[in-house]
Amino acid sequence: MSTAPAAPTAPIALPPLANDRFLRACLRLPTDATPVWLMRQAGRYLPEYRATRDVAGSFMGLATNPELACEVTMQPLRRYDLDAAILFSDILTVPDAMGLGLSFAAGEGPKFAKVVRDEAAVAALAVPDMDKLRYVFDAVRTIRRELSDANGVGKVPLIGFSGSPWTLACYMVEGGGSDDYRLVKTLMYQRPDLMHRILAVNADAVALYLNTQIEAGAQAAMIFDSWGGVLADGAFQQFSLAYTKRVLSQLKREHDGHRIPHIVFTKGGGLWLDEIADSGCDVVGLDWTMNLCRARQITGDRVALQGNLDPNVLFAQPEQVREQVIQTLDSFGRHTPGCGHIFNLGHGISQFTPPESVSVLVDTVHEHSRTLR
Amino acid sequence: MSTAPAAPTAPIALPPLANDRFLRACLRLPTDATPVWLMRQAGRYLPEYRATRDVAGSFMGLATNPELACEVTMQPLRRYDLDAAILFSDILTVPDAMGLGLSFAAGEGPKFAKVVRDEAAVAALAVPDMDKLRYVFDAVRTIRRELSDANGVGKVPLIGFSGSPWTLACYMVEGGGSDDYRLVKTLMYQRPDLMHRILAVNADAVALYLNTQIEAGAQAAMIFDSWGGVLADGAFQQFSLAYTKRVLSQLKREHDGHRIPHIVFTKGGGLWLDEIADSGCDVVGLDWTMNLCRARQITGDRVALQGNLDPNVLFAQPEQVREQVIQTLDSFGRHTPGCGHIFNLGHGISQFTPPESVSVLVDTVHEHSRTLR
Numbered sequence: 228m229s230t231a232p233a234a235p236t237a238p239i240a241l242p243p244l245a246n247d248r249f250l251r252a253c254l255r256l257p258t259d260a261t262p263v264w265l266m267r268q269a270g271r272y273l274p275e276y277r278a279t280r281d282v283a284g285s286f287m288g289l290a291t292n293p294e295l296a297c298e299v300t301m302q303p304l305r306r307y308d309l310d311a312a313i314l315f316s317d318i319l320t321v322p323d324a325m326g327l328g329l330s331f332a333a334g335e336g337p338k339f340a341k342v343v344r345d346e347a348a349v350a351a352l353a354v355p356d357m358d359k360l361r362y363v364f365d366a367v368r369t370i371r372r373e374l375s376d377a378n379g380v381g382k383v384p385l386i387g388f389s390g391s392p393w394t395l396a397c398y399m400v401e402g403g404g405s406d407d408y409r410l411v412k413t414l415m416y417q418r419p420d421l422m423h424r425i426l427a428v429n430a431d432a433v434a435l436y437l438n439t440q441i442e443a444g445a446q447a448a449m450i451f452d453s454w455g456g457v458l459a460d461g462a463f464q465q466f467s468l469a470y471t472k473r474v475l476s477q478l479k480r481e482h483d484g485h486r487i488p489h490i491v492f493t494k495g496g497g498l499w500l501d502e503i504a505d506s507g508c509d510v511v512g513l514d515w516t517m518n519l520c521r522a523r524q525i526t527g528d529r530v531a532l533q534g535n536l537d538p539n540v541l542f543a544q545p546e547q548v549r550e551q552v553i554q555t556l557d558s559f560g561r562h563t564p565g566c567g568h569i570f571n572l573g574h575g576i577s578q579f580t581p582p583e584s585v586s587v588l589v590d591t592v593h594e595h596s597r598t599l600r
Numbered sequence: 601m602s603t604a605p606a607a608p609t610a611p612i613a614l615p616p617l618a619n620d621r622f623l624r625a626c627l628r629l630p631t632d633a634t635p636v637w638l639m640r641q642a643g644r645y646l647p648e649y650r651a652t653r654d655v656a657g658s659f660m661g662l663a664t665n666p667e668l669a670c671e672v673t674m675q676p677l678r679r680y681d682l683d684a685a686i687l688f689s690d691i692l693t694v695p696d697a698m699g700l701g702l703s704f705a706a707g708e709g710p711k712f713a714k715v716v717r718d719e720a721a722v723a724a725l726a727v728p729d730m731d732k733l734r735y736v737f738d739a740v741r742t743i744r745r746e747l748s749d750a751n752g753v754g755k756v757p758l759i760g761f762s763g764s765p766w767t768l769a770c771y772m773v774e775g776g777g778s779d780d781y782r783l784v785k786t787l788m789y790q791r792p793d794l795m796h797r798i799l800a801v802n803a804d805a806v807a808l809y810l811n812t813q814i815e816a817g818a819q820a821a822m823i824f825d826s827w828g829g830v831l832a833d834g835a836f837q838q839f840s841l842a843y844t845k846r847v848l849s850q851l852k853r854e855h856d857g858h859r860i861p862h863i864v865f866t867k868g869g870g871l872w873l874d875e876i877a878d879s880g881c882d883v884v885g886l887d888w889t890m891n892l893c894r895a896r897q898i899t900g901d902r903v904a905l906q907g908n909l910d911p912n913v914l915f916a917q918p919e920q921v922r923e924q925v926i927q928t929l930d931s932f933g934r935h936t937p938g939c940g941h942i943f944n945l946g947h948g949i950s951q952f953t954p955p956e957s958v959s960v961l962v963d964t965v966h967e968h969s970r971t972l973r
Contacts, residue, residue, distance in 0.1 A: 417920065
């Protein structure tokens, strides 16, 4: 724990944007209202998303088509007053580019055709040729164009992202989702040497991938450590956080003279918040189990915080959604110089969410957060 | 956080046992070595368990047959030098007795034939007649007889248990396992009045159930809040912990003149450890995400701690299992007056565990923990 650092004094160059609240909050600069975006905001809860996915034929068909990926990225921005766009893609594109063959069966999670479970499969891993991920960078460029007005001023910033080295490794070893992480943890406990080698390759691949997204136009970079929270204390630091740091240490902090904030989100990582805040990132994403007031005490405002409403709140009535959003904003508390809060859910939005709930959420964030300044 | 309380000074009456390490550790009395038992120690990883279950025909067939339930309870004690027996049963027997119809399809989790999702279903809930759970109390009596020598001295104590009010509610509303808890959380956020009514009935039912287990011979009572950790901060306190406390406040602390320790285990509850330690329980169970040294600092030894090895460690080689067990014991640290540690896994043992790994675990706990006194 540390005391609150002073607000940044050196001028931070931000890109030309009609709405730069998100970037300002990431960098702990004052904002008129709390910015908000939602993990998986371009997703199945929107009928227009489902229609576009049907045109594409499959999730990967959609993700690999830059025009359609741009279309679904823009859809939530047309409906809601969101403060950031996030690239439509998947956290697992990097291992797909490594040749593992990513697919999504209807109604199921991701699956890899090839798995990485033995010495030979580990030895064969390498940082993939970024040309295999060109569809991602093309999507980034297309979205940035779409977000820009005639003078090159963006509507809102665009966030690029990847899965964390550990989260990628979970899927690469398990071959898909898991409820006990038995295979990946067996490899980790039995052959830590092999696990470290997978994670080192993943970290370097993720760093190159995010840097190439930044060069293509991503204005912030987020690392999703979706499965960091399944690790034991000790193992988390060694097998997840150490490699997230390895990514962060290689990431561009500036591009075209503009600061690129780095966000780390570890689902279930609340117990390690202090250590995550020391990873070198600008923003720590939190799930709904963490109290934001306490998170702010722990981090002493040395990072901005992103989160953390339970996505299931969106199944309640509008007045109840409003109340819960206000409670989350209030738990962060009054804004003081050098603090930063980006409102988000604590996990991706559910496909069953009523789209009207998102309007209530977004409008309440903007409206109520003005009273906390 | 609080400073370490003094060791209990008033004499605490313990039942006659050949091995009372477990009860002593629960009550923070000195022990010669750290006691150990494993959640789900009577389970599918043991070939003799699978043989007995085949005789019973099904999981519920096994759980409802006191002789066979006793047999599987005793099986791990024959193989390993465990310091406690735990009743073979399920956390969901109470809602089954409420008439919801519990079953386990082969290879799947629990399922309820009836679900509780509307006003009428909630209104119909009531504390069940304990006669419907007689098979459990008969099993407790049978096991206690089996554990006793000719002089009525038990080999090790017997732990009774139940799911927590919130965890029962999750299954009662969802009808089975869930990966997003959407239905139960929708009810909770939309109709908190109905959720409170379910939880109140569950709490009173669980308290009566555990007290009847204690009267039948259970020498410690454990509440499994397996799904407390899926709740948002704030909701956890209101919908899980408040009702765990309602159970605890009604539980017998003595039976036949002997102290009955109460254990609360909240999977994923590390962030709320300080509050759980104030619930009135004697022991807090921890999953593997919590560092035991830190847990001890947070609780100031005002409760005993139980845990917390990742069950996946048991898939490693014997020398690696040994190392990880030693690391866990060392993270708890040196034993000082008034502290208590019961070694356990951070969750139930996996059905795929090699039985030999459990021998290494148990023997290492006893051997290494002597050096920490």
